[in-house]
Amino acid sequence: MFYKTNEILQFVKENDVKFIRLAFCDLTGRQRNISIMPGELERAFEKGVAFDASAVTGFENAPGGDLFLVPEASTLSILPWRPSHGRVARFMCSIKDFSGRIFSGDCRALLASAENKARELGYTVKTGAECEFYLFKLDEQGEPTSIPYDQAGYMDVAPLDRGENVRREICLTLEDMGIQPESSHHEKGPGQNEIDFKFSDALITADRLITVKWVVSTTAARNGLYASFEPLPLKNAPGSGLHLNLSLFTGGKNIFKTAPDEHCPEAESFMAGILENIGDITAFLNAAPSSYERLRALSGPDYIGWGRSRRDRLIRIPAASGENARLELRSPDSLCNPYLALAMSIFAGLDGIKRGARPKALPESLLPLSPADAAGRARRSSLVKENMPELLLNNYLAHMPGMNTEG
Template identity: 30%
Template structure:
């Protein structure tokens, strides 16, 4: 396998040749390697090692106490986990070129750690490979650039970013050009091929779109992207928020999954120009959709993983109109009111329920496993929905057999807990840990007395 550096082919021919990796990085000015993995929430954790210690770190010398982290299910008396860096995936950090970031897989001694998020996804992609499929994934990155310097509370980075309908606003983009340009330039430096970026539908909200790749690499990129955008924003006196719905009166941030399967030669197996349903999707793609819809409620607990996520998955609430977010478990053509959308031209399926706070490894693993189940069983999702589903009555929805997505994290977690596919994908340790952590998060929220309650009830009677 030819190794890569910042997404570009290198001259390193063997993944195991740590010396060449270290020498190449040193020649680029790198001093330290950040050996990284993610916790349950998709947040990167790391130890930094000088480059001359990369060899021992590549063999798992840097150990972590899992009990200190969310979703690394261990007791304090358990042997420690150690990330083994993926030497083919090194990224020189554009915000600090003395650091190279390595995504890693957790091991315990000589054994892969079953509850490692990245290895969970690799297990499912390996399952897909046995069927002859590569799972390709593109993730749309939406985020807020905010400051608290002016008001003492979060506000859009630009003080004149105040339009009621700021979506695609060129002035709003130009007034944030220095920080957005630095983000996009960094992405292109890494070889990610940004093909568009814009001011999104919330004040202070932006989106970047870049070329898809295999699911593991795309998940690595999203984890690093969130880190990188935060560091670049900090240089500009700002902070980046990945909270799905930071403002009640504005649109939230999705992280739409654009999915397809390819064969060994790289041909898109979801594309079909002769699709009788008129969506440009193959029979294989429809089977995949049906599998995802079968497990939609459980999937939501992973791709919309916070209490706040379900403030985004609502019909109304944004000052600019509708929320642009799905609320029903269904699919359609180029119709954004469906959970699963087949964009114009076909050949891919977009999952619109995923948000910016999700752990991409776990989300991609569960969606792929559900899609593969649909393929194995030859499931049919029925005809695509082309209407504005927000306007349908409950009677219409019932007649079309369209169900609601979960309306709270609590509801989603109960669906996840009841779904045997999720346990088989995550393994017992990660599944039990995830359900317990998220159930506790929901219970904590349910017990919290909010300002809305005191405003409404304190002097009500």
Template identity: 40%
Template sequence: MDKQRDFVLRTIEERGIKFIRLWFTDVVGTLKSVAIAPAEVEGAFSEGLGFDGSAIEGFTRAYEADMLAQPDPTTFQILPWRGEIDPTARMFCDITTPDGQPAVSDPRHVLKRTLAKAADRGFTFYTHPEIEFYLLKSSKLKNGKPEPVDSAGFFDNVPGGTAHDFRRRSVRMLEDLGISVEFSHHEAGPGQNEIDLRYADALTTADNIMTFRTVIKEVAIEQGVYATFMPKPMSGQPGSGMHTHLSLFEGDSNAFYDASGHYQLSTIGRQFVAGLLKHAPEITAVTNQFVNSYKRLWGGDEAPSFVTWGHNNRSALVRVPLYKPNKGQSARVEYRALDAAANPYLAYSLLLAAGLKGIEEGYELPAEAEDNVWELSDAERRALGYNQLPASLDHAVSLMEDSELVAETLGEQVFNYVLLNKRREWKEYRAQVTPYELESNLEIL
């Protein structure tokens, strides 16, 4: 770590960095930033940077407000969109109390704690997200609706289109930040795009997702458009998910791979999937944390609504892909409920905890769903034992409230804050009179 600190200090001097942004994330998943001068960096490394935690969503109660942001030198990167005028860099921070203890309310620490539990069992947790978002002409509505930048569809090539230039610029910027991109393409909705990040350990991925959202917003501003990660910005069009491929490694070997297993999935892999399925309903208030998230989950367009798994079944909640048969390193499972607005630190903590629980308890994997689950009747789904994901944020919060797994993984303070915050959001939403109600009822009632 000392070598890494020396490297940061040397780079700041050699590259003429004028500002260093210290980044961290609140419980809701909003990126926070405070800029310091180069002369302050050494002190921040040794002593941290003090701030009032009670002003940050979910961080502390007023009587324990003092917090320290401790920059992680391994996350140092120069921000490419700042250019050569006043060059600026960033580092992610771990949040601690004044006596040096990790802050229980820091989402990054929640994930580190869960990863440490996996490490105690000999596992490293890798994640590979496919992040969808919409490009709109503006954040302003036109005739009450968002206006996308194009009317293209899945994998469409749009000569001279905004999305091409946008993706090229975004991918280049992400690569400049040390974030490897695997694919980028136009998605199914008008103005909808997807960029897939290469797999990395879950903590790196979560940091990368927070950086990714910032890059996408910055490139949009630069190009005179607006980017949104809202799960379902337009009715009748696909929502924006963040399907994530998950795998556990034991050293250099993929714990999910067994050449003789069904779909080459090992017993550990099957138990992990069984854990995801069993605990999916109670973690959904975190993986899908907004009122709007449930418009995506229950709006069709391949979003999963039912707790099932399958191989090539895109209506299933968990998919077991077989991209490269007999290539053990690529064995993984794909969780499809997660949306692009989730707090990645908390969401990945709970996905890992659910999978580990399946391994620890030896959960049995239920039968695979081979049909399109959406096309079955309610009676057929019941007969097949397919439970559903929560239908609303209210439903999700009530399931989470009773979950030992979520309470234990998040810790008391984060758990209580998420419940409080989401209850408040539901209460405010429930009080709204929507355009749908006025259009449907005003003239006939």
């Protein structure tokens, strides 16, 4: 892990790094980047590298027209699939305006503020993710089809599971980039796969999820396949989610780590805060019209509730003990912007702690049924208004399909 500019410059020189990608995420969750040469890296750390904000989704009304990418030193990774001679490195970046201040539309900065708010209350948030995706065949022109790569089922093995080697390549590539997968397997749907990841700080988890989608898509393409993160790519097959695991630590101890049938009051309040605010933050967990089709399908939770090891509930308390104790939020999918999804989940949970909320018997209240419904609830939400800059909120809702109507 590198933190000092001079250490990074030395690493670049000694490891034959010839191209450096400065990456960031637009409001839709799409990774963008610009490549610079090694000689420009020191200037990038000091002043940032300018880009045309008007050409990036959600940044069009940035003050001054240009924004600046400033690399985060600790996010350095080498791209293992690029040539070993003239290597390519990548940094995730903060986004600043012409005055040097953090741009209020920077979704990564919003997640950092959620982590800071947790620290002010005495907590560190640890997060993990379970990422599901489908592998589809390509046609003769190299375009994606809706034909699954295999017809295997849950946890099948080769030869039924044809994605086994693809997942292996994905996991090894991620390890080379400093990301530790915990497990991988074939999921219930034909051609459906899942990769789970170890817990880390929330900002690191979001950075990793951006990388994971990139590596999965790149690896699939190298194998003549198409990776789909659509929430419901096949109408008669299970949908794909992005289950988010959250736990709270204080004094180095996981407060979800209690007796088998107990939680400490703060852990219960954190869960209650997410349950009570879920309607207001769904727009940031479920970003596409197909997200709401998944929530109504058999594979997605469509009402607000929680249960121990209940996979039909919005929040599941897995049968895990010790440091792995956590809650699992099951409604998000991989079309979300992970920075916004994690930030708003954390803000919702912290709101529950501040109010001393308790999980209670809730009516079988439906989640928002459409993007427009979710957007309307976000606009009216005091939680969202309190924690999300107005520019970021307005730009996000203006660009997400089905959300750009007043409600």
